[in-house]
Amino acid sequence: MNGRYDSAVKNKPAYGIGSVDHALHLATLLLHEGPLRVTDAAARLGVARSTAHRLLAMLVYRDFAEQDEDRRYVAGPVLRGAPAPEPVADLRRIALPHLEALAARTDESVNLMTVVGDRARFVASVESAQILRVGDREGRMLPAHLASGGRAVLASRPESDVIELYSGPDSPVADVAVLLRDLRRVRKQGFAVNDQATETGVTAIGQAVRCPEGMVPAAVSIAMPTVRYRRDRLAAWTRDLATAVARIERDVADGSVLQNNGAL
The missing domain is CATH 1.10.10.10 (Winged helix-like DNA-binding domain superfamily/Winged helix DNA-binding domain)
Known part of the structure; x- marks a missing residue:
């Protein structure tokens, strides 16, 4: 899109x-x-x-x-001297066991990403054991409005915030109204699908992680070669994804991820 x-x-x-x-x-x-x-x-x-x-x-x-x-x-x-990054070490530590379990259950690669501004950054990857697989994406950045996890996070924000983010003269989004319609659909279904929008031959399914106030927005995605993506399996994938996200949210809510007077 x-x-x-x-x-x-x-x-x-x-x-x-x-x-x-x-x-x-x-x-x-x-x-x-x-x-x-x-x-x-x-x-x-x-x-x-x-x-x-x-x-x-x-x-x-x-x-x-x-x-x-x-x-x-x-x-x-x-x-x-670089711009201050979002601290994610504790979030990564908490999420990693759940990412590993999700990768084992789906037999596909999974990722944890954070979303700051209009960029989604991969902070952890667990690769599938299959020979044909999506490789480690840790450290990479993608446009948030195209990445599955990025769109899932954007869908959780007020539309006024999205309009402000993408309405400038240098906006990467050609039609903000189209983006908003897509985000409404993502919000309703609870997940986003990136079908080769960022990389030919790669399809990903992403869901936002509901974060406490002061915590950097995050999402989890399942990424696979497009040749293995089947719509009749989407319901099963999204159930597994939702389970992993819920467990991450539970562990984050325990308070172990919060530090520095409540900031991540």
Whole structure:
């Protein structure tokens, strides 16, 4: 709807440099999720502790990271100059077991994303075990009005907020009235479907996570190769998705995700 996402698809390069990818991933984690110990970094990257230590040392050398008084690695001067990100480490920690269960139940890849402004950012991915699958999207950003989770979050907002967000001269939405009609449909059915709007051959189903006030808006999506998407399975997929979202909401409501005087 409202045209395809025209930016190049950001799949991992066939001949990517692993060390560069790992270093950039660590920089992203420091920016968006906060302090890391060497053991944390090694676990997130799936590398040896010594490798994680060398990568972090290089980030320190280039001012992307530094160590605090507890010997944890934190964002350095270069990253601190970037716009303040939404903190999501606790949300990711709470959601991950439910994402893993959803991926196991559906045998498809699943994602957790946050939505800030008109952008949806993937903060966690659990890949399907199938050979033909949608790969890890962690760290990627997509237009919120096209991504399934982004549209689900937009549908939960007052229409006046959506109009304000997309009515500027540089708006990526050509027809806000069409977007509003789509969001009403999403609101009524409780989920959104992205059928190749952001990537040819990929279809996703997203549902918003109802967040406490002060928490960054979030959503969960199931992503699959379009060749496996079948409308007669949509009801089952959305039931599984709703179950996972409800469990995340339950755990968030317990209060363990809230910190810093009530802010995420």
